[in-house]
Amino acid sequence: MSIEQTIETMARQARQASRGLVRLSVAAKNRVLERMAVSLRERGEYIRAENQKDLAAGRDKGLSAAMLDRLELSPRVMQAMIDGLLEVAALADPVGEISRLVRRPSGILVGRMRVPLGVICMIYESRPNVTVDAAALCLKAGNSVILRGGSEAIHSNLALAAVLRETLVAEGIDAAAIQVVPVVDREAINALLRLEEHIDLVIPRGGEGLIRFVAENSRIPVLKHYKGVCHVFVDRDADPAMAKNIVMNAKVQRPGVCNALETLLVHREAAPVILPLVGGALTAAGVEIRGCPATRAILPDCVAAGEDDWGREFLDLILAVRVVDDLDAAMEHIARYGSLHTESIVTSNYGNAQRFLREVDASSVMVNASTRFSDGGQFGLGAEIGISTTKLHAYGPMGLEELTTRKFIVYGEGQIRE
């Protein structure tokens, strides 16, 4: 079979399997997830052995230590996958919920029922634990999943999926509900992205290059985010100590993640107090400050920011700092350079807080809180399958509910339309 035929067969089988998943009870789905956790533990040696093949190949190919670290299924990572399965089993099942059931003038009862999407395709890079985490969330939401991980993790991904599929079969469930694409060729991604009849959603996770490739070539809806360029705006009426704490937490606690702070905006009238306070703390923490001219007038030791520092995702201990005239100028900067990820204002002014919340277009908008809270777990979604800065369907962290949709249901008693 050609790659295209292989992929299309997988997708057809995934669609067929999804029709069985919609009939499973909540108890049945949870029992499968719990048995998968047991199986992962029992089959740990086999999985580690397959993982060693990927690690050996990676060392031969000269992968960096960081890449090899992401690839390794260490005992800690194995345990995290097992815990993840049990956490997903414990989450409430969104499927079947009926909302807004109302009687219409015609006499029919119309409502909306939450249902699985059907078939989801995950395209991701090196971490093989995504295979288990994504499979668990898709299964719980009643979806088949087609997993396409990085070529460097192919043995690990196939081994993990084999263990999950054994459990499906033992529970009488079609194993095609969880499939790993066995072809490492990039042509397999192209083939997947053309199957809009069989696949309902594509979620790419990884570097910007991969995500752009998927977004530009997919006929299937894609939920994605390219990057997180998060801003904190310190308003004129901000509490200086609060501003310092939030900026430090947002920038320093974990600088390499997408909800870390990248640009600080400071109200012109607050700058003489805020900048020395925050600047001193940042410098003490090893953060390089790249400032606009007004910032440098107050913090003369900082580097001059270039135009390309605005809107840049440093993912490092570097912070761009700009002094702005007022709330409108801050929102103008965010509209121009933001990434629709997470934006926060520090203020004690009620009207400005409300305007910022209402007017700033981003998937998460905050008042007096660190951007680091932008996360499915912190927001109470349970496990997170990704973050969307696409506005359709899901905007922000995505949990189980975002892997479902709602259809209209009608209870009639023989009504016909006049």
Added chain:
Amino acid sequence: MSIEQTIETMARQARQASRGLVRLSVAAKNRVLERMAVSLRERGEYIRAENQKDLAAGRDKGLSAAMLDRLELSPRVMQAMIDGLLEVAALADPVGEISRLVRRPSGILVGRMRVPLGVICMIYESRPNVTVDAAALCLKAGNSVILRGGSEAIHSNLALAAVLRETLVAEGIDAAAIQVVPVVDREAINALLRLEEHIDLVIPRGGEGLIRFVAENSRIPVLKHYKGVCHVFVDRDADPAMAKNIVMNAKVQRPGVCNALETLLVHREAAPVILPLVGGALTAAGVEIRGCPATRAILPDCVAAGEDDWGREFLDLILAVRVVDDLDAAMEHIARYGSLHTESIVTSNYGNAQRFLREVDASSVMVNASTRFSDGGQFGLGAEIGISTTKLHAYGPMGLEELTTRKFIVYGEGQIRE
């Protein structure tokens, strides 16, 4: 300027205008819509004169009488547009609603705020009244809209938009919130579909060819439906009179629309009673029946159905009829040939009704009701901007709410992440 530059400038201006719309109060939006209704009436002569140019050009091009009818802004159509504006003004504004606000263990309050999508692009064919209907719904939901109607309606569309834009300006609103693409070249559509930075959603309405072109070429999310192949399944335990009424209404009341019935499925044990009853009424109403062999054994005068009659959208007084063994066989047929539009079961069996509602994958699933109810107005959404059989974001009839999204909002008191 090249077409691409023209289109990109329009889209940038639409984005900029959308930032002003998000600040408008509900009262301001409603006042604009009401003033637009007045302006349409006052500028009726100008609009009719521009419409005559399109009609004259259409006659010269040899458009069919049906096409010319769709193109004409008759007094009845003008009044319908005016009424539509007032109806949209009277609808509740979905923007700003905050739901699910909960305090998390960290102390932050997390909720979801309904917000406009931003910029919506409508691509449609001949009826110029779509220009006004779509502009009104997009404006009420706080979105800018870029309208790309059919080339044969270009003078009408530009005239209607000019009147709406005059009202925007008179109310101090950026006229770029409503724009008609002045270029009739199809290249303009290609240019629009590449502007994923500036346009958030594309809604194509028209023939399957146009919709497929948009779906296959767009980098922007698309909400669409290709066709409506609706089924009614008459179960073993169906009330015969109810079955007859529903089938007749679904097939005959308005056969040319997407929620009309196209294939009737009848339980084998019910066929000897149902088929003569329903078949007689259908034949009396002038409906051509295309039956499977088991149907023809009971209704020997009907035409033999070919394989291509299953899943076919006749949009005419033609009905495919198939006898099936049971509920599972009926659902199997629907899964194979359905279009995710509307499916209905006629039954008095509780368990079968519940299984059909839960397991059939379609945007509207009904029990004991005519498929003709599948409509935004009948479902209580108010005006309808279209129907989606795409499962992401909106599935089924789309009203105002489907032109919005939800962002996460966080109210903090200085919390930082541990």
